[in-house]
Amino acid sequence: MYKPLEITKDIFYVGVNDRTKQLFENLWPLPYGVSYNSYLISDHKTALIDTVDECYSDLFFQKIAAVLGDKPIDYLIVNHMEPDHSGSIGLLVTRYPDIQIVGNRHTVKMLEGFYGITKHVLKMEDLDTLHLGQNTLQFYLTPMVHWPETMMTYVPEKKTLFSADAFGTFGTLDGGVLDSQLIPARYRSEMIRYYSNIVGKFGSPVQTALKKLSAVPIEAICSTHGPVWTQQENIAEVVGLYDRLSRYEAECGLVIAYGSMYGHTEQLAERIAAEAAENGIRNIVLHNVSKSHASDIIRDVFTYQGLIIGSPTYNNKLFPGVESLLSALQNRLLKNRFFGYFGSFTWADASAKQLAAFVEGSELELVAEPVIMKQAMLDEVEDKARALGRIMACKLLSGAAGSPGKKTD
Ligand code: FEO
Numbered sequence: 535m536y537k538p539l540e541i542t543k544d545i546f547y548v549g550v551n552d553r554t555k556q557l558f559e560n561l562w563p564l565p566y567g568v569s570y571n572s573y574l575i576s577d578h579k580t581a582l583i584d585t586v587d588e589c590y591s592d593l594f595f596q597k598i599a600a601v602l603g604d605k606p607i608d609y610l611i612v613n614h615m616e617p618d619h620s621g622s623i624g625l626l627v628t629r630y631p632d633i634q635i636v637g638n639r640h641t642v643k644m645l646e647g648f649y650g651i652t653k654h655v656l657k658m659e660d661l662d663t664l665h666l667g668q669n670t671l672q673f674y675l676t677p678m679v680h681w682p683e684t685m686m687t688y689v690p691e692k693k694t695l696f697s698a699d700a701f702g703t704f705g706t707l708d709g710g711v712l713d714s715q716l717i718p719a720r721y722r723s724e725m726i727r728y729y730s731n732i733v734g735k736f737g738s739p740v741q742t743a744l745k746k747l748s749a750v751p752i753e754a755i756c757s758t759h760g761p762v763w764t765q766q767e768n769i770a771e772v773v774g775l776y777d778r779l780s781r782y783e784a785e786c787g788l789v790i791a792y793g794s795m796y797g798h799t800e801q802l803a804e805r806i807a808a809e810a811a812e813n814g815i816r817n818i819v820l821h822n823v824s825k826s827h828a829s830d831i832i833r834d835v836f837t838y839q840g841l842i843i844g845s846p847t848y849n850n851k852l853f854p855g856v857e858s859l860l861s862a863l864q865n866r867l868l869k870n871r872f873f874g875y876f877g878s879f880t881w882a883d884a885s886a887k888q889l890a891a892f893v894e895g896s897e898l899e900l901v902a903e904p905v906i907m908k909q910a911m912l913d914e915v916e917d918k919a920r921a922l923g924r925i926m927a928c929k930l931l932s933g934a935a936g937s938p939g940k941k942t943d
């Protein structure tokens with residue numbers, strides 16, 4: 535029998551860790567695993583907030599039983615319908631046939647679509663409340679963070695926000711569940727990777743949600759992934775991080791992402807990076823798109839304000855890994871970046887033209903002429919590469935566009 539894990543009076547953690555799955559959404563690597571968080575409020579009435587991935591339902595039900603014994607669950611609050619959180623709803627309804635399922639108009643349709651559930655469903659409007667006894671649930675609709683039905687549930691008596699995926703992160707909960715039991719800094723990189731890859735396209739709805747919640751006093755954030763944030767400095771940190779990322783603000787630093795078949799294009803990347811370093815930039819990350827996972831590149835692009843992309847011409851197009859990266863960045867509506875590019879070719883110059891088209895259709899600031907190399911590096915090409923690195927460094931240190939950069943030495 536599990537020992538009930540009470541995170542604050544009446545509120546219990548009943549989530550699970552996944553150290554098995556290789557790819558989240560069958561796309562994103564999970565080197566440190568992931569947790570699916572669910573919470574149970576045991577009051578005069580009982581309410582479960584979200585469920586867990588169906589693979590972990592046995593464990594999940596054991597944890598619920600450790601808190602409630604034979605007591606029924608009165609309400610399931612569905613903050614988010616994505617199956618990593620809704621996957622156990624079908625089994626839950628079988629075990630607790632009288633449970634009332636609480637969501638909004640979008641949730642109602644998805645409950646029917648995914649699970650054929652049409653009965654015992656309560657539809658809430660923005661800011662509606664549900665009283666459990668000593669605790670009240672208030673519902674904040676936060677559409678498109680990052681699905682249409684996403685909402686957050688607030689308990690004013692505990693100043694606790696159940697935030698769905700917002701403020702969540704990859705990484706399992708090893709031992710502790712509260713931030714005070716863990717080392718929060720360990721989650722920072724994975725939180726940025728989570729945000730930029732999963733939520734990154736939806737900066738504007740995230741901003742809307744943050745504004746909506748800005749006057750709400752918060753002493754605990756219970757996300758569906760990662761630690762429960764209870765310490766004020768950590769709450770300020772994760773809310774601030776979401777605020778900056780969703781406004782596409784970034785730190786002073788440079789990502790150079792390139793494709794290279796035989797190393798010629800890579801040598802251009804090296805020259806540009808060396809010159810940027812010589813001119814004061816310390817945070818420089820080179821990503822070979824054929825080796826780095828796209829999720830790591832996207833994380834770093836969301837972290838740093840400078841971006842330079844290089845590609846050889848391949849079958850009269852961009853190198854495939856570069857093409858895929860550009861598509862991912864377009865999809866995430868990337869903006870507020872200093873941008874440069876370089877291309878190489880043997881007999882037909884196509885990659886630089888396509889990189890030019892990419893930047894023309896974007897909200898990125900092109901800082902210098904592109905560097906284009908035919909076959910191998912000539913002195914004049916090397917000079918242009920160094921010039922690109924130097925100009926990018928000056929731009930980053932001046933912080934003239936987007937959010938101000940700071941010298942990082
Ligand atoms: Fe963790 Fe959007 O699901």
